[in-house]
Structure formats: structure tokens, C-alpha cells
Amino acid sequence: MRTAAVAGAAAPLAAGAASHEITALAPSPLYASLGVKPVINGVGVVTVLGGSIMPPEVVRAMEEAGRFFIPLLELERKVGARLAELLRAPAAMVTCGAASAITVGTAACLSQGDAAKLRQLPGRDGIRYEVIQQKTHRSGYEHQMELCGAKVVTVETRAELDAAINERTGMMFFLNKAEHDGNIKAEDWVKVGRERGVPTMNDAASDATPKENLWKYTKLGFDLVIFSGGKALRGPQASGLLLGRKDLIEASYPAMSPYGGIGRGMKVGKEELCGLLAAVELYLKADHAAEWKRLEARVATIRGALKGARGVKTERHIPVIANEVPHVVVNWDEAALGMTSQQVQERLMKGEPSIHVQRPGEGKLLISVWMMRGDEPRITGGRLREIFGA
């Protein structure tokens, strides 16, 4: 795990200050009726636990949006224009998630704004269908490009990149959080794209902290930049942001619902449009320094609970680029304590309420306090203390 060199209370950060103080312990007749139990989220903003929690302002915007009929295409454009202004991007649009932004953005790059070519996708005839990415930037979201007919070509060095670009190259994909893992850094990726006339896409889905990142990558020169709406921004879980060049955003709209074609199944409703806009407005106004302090306090609570536990060490950890907020790492010698990290993870999960954390390796747990609420850090610390017999 890479830890950010600079941290501390002065660092700007994190999400909408106001979050529902409803916790995993609160009764939920709805989830109870479905037989689904809310959990304490010690993993962070991940899709499989429900993304993030929308602040009341966002819920209200969705509710109001849902009470009227409106010309949807007009709403899309108006919300897009407002987002572009707020996020200092040439243009913006709402997608139904970061993954869908990858697809519609790829479709725009491959079809180069030509409606006939867009209709033809995933067919490759006359299409610049090759997408170049660095091997270390494999994201697991390659399918989102391939469904446009793209063929992903991987490179490792600058020389390989230069040689890989040809008349079939339609896009150069960059995985933002892999910046430190690849030979070719963001600035050079952008520079090569510019020089060779190939549009560049940066998937920064989980990287909206600090908030300046929301305009950092478009300023850096990426033609398209992607963020999840349901992660740090605390918008609707099924929303995403595609930011960037005007002509490419223009070309992206017809790739998405309600137009027919490659992205017809990727619908963005009036509720998501208005919800994500409200979330972004709130996020930009939020007191990120105060939020950061709250996260530090939660980290201290969990670490404090494990103080004195024999054979257990804790540390504060701030991941680099993606999810750049304070976490807790718990370390122990599996053999010495007779407990594997898998066993501890399972015990946390099987408890009441269930606590979900990550297990990055042997004798190691990674706990995100970002999405915890109310008493959840104390409950999590207490459970760990019980398990480790402090």
C-alpha cells in the first residue's frame, strides 16, 4: 500500500459534510421486509456496498425532480452546462456511472462525432477502433470500451506507445490511480495524444478527493475525464460524470440513452440528473477541512480501541490518488496470534451488525472510516478489541 507523503489536518478533503446520521443499527422496515441487513461500511465508497449515502439535499433534489415531466434532452444539456461551469471543464455530461462514461466516451472517440459511424458501433469497418493503454493501467473496465468494438492494445514504454499509434488508433486510455505504476505519466500521455491527434481519456472514478482533482485533469489536458457520481461526490449511486472537450461531449450524448445505439441501456433519469448536480454543488461548498478532522477522529477511535492489544499494531494510512482520505491499517503476525486476516474479516462480517473491511494481505486489515456514521467507528473498534482479546 502506498501512503501519501503529505497528509495532516491541513490537507483539504473529503465529502459532503452533511450525511444522514442513520447507521447500520437503525431499524429499516424496508430492508427488513426484503431480508437484507444493513452493514457497517468499513470498506469505503464501493459499488458493492451501495456506493455512498446521499445527503438530504440530494435526496430532496431527486424527489422534486421526480414530481414533474420535463423535456429530458433539454434537462440533460442544462445540467451538463451547469456542471461544466462548476467543474471548470469545457463541457460536461451526466452518465449512469463512471463505467458508462467510459463506454459513451469511447463511442464518441471511435466515431469522431460522425453519426453514421456511431450507429455502426461495435462494427469496426472504417472505424479507428484501437485503444491504447499501459499494461499497469489495466482497470478491469476494459469491457466498457470493448463493447464499442474497441480493441485494447497494451504498451509498457514510451517507445512502445510511439510505435503503437497508427491510423487505427481511436483513443488513449489512462487509469488515474495507476499514475505511479506506469512508465508513462499523465503529462506525457496527454502530450503524446496531442502531438499524434489521438483523444485521451482519464478514468478518475474514485479520485474526487481533494476536490481540486475535479478540474485538475481537464486542466492537465485530458480530452475526457471521468468521475463516479456515487462515490466521493455522494450523488445518486447510478450516476457518473464525463467531463472534457466540447466536441467529444457533444459526440457522447447521442451514444447514450435516450438515443438508440450503443448506450441505450445506460439511462440517466431526471432524478439522477438533478441529484448529481445537487451533490456536486454541495460537495464544492462543503467544509472539507472539517470533514477531514472528523475522519481523523474516527481513525483515532479505532486505533485507540486496539491500544494495548498484544501483538497488534495499527497505523494511519492515506492511499495515494484514489480514496485519498485517512484509513486504519491493523497489522499482526498470523502465526503468533493464531488468526488469519481472513478469519478476522469473517468474524467482523458475521457479527451483529455486520462490519465489512478489506483484507489487503496476511495479518493485515484495511479499514476505511470514510463512510462510517454515528457510533460505527466505536462499534468497529470495540469488535476488533474483542476479537484480538485486548
Ligand SMILES: *Cc1c(COP(=O)(O)O)cnc(C)c1O
Ligand atoms: C468505481 C470505478 C469505476 C466504476 O464506477 P461506477 O460509477 O460504479 O460505474 C470505474 N473505474 C474506476 C477506476 C473505479 O474506481
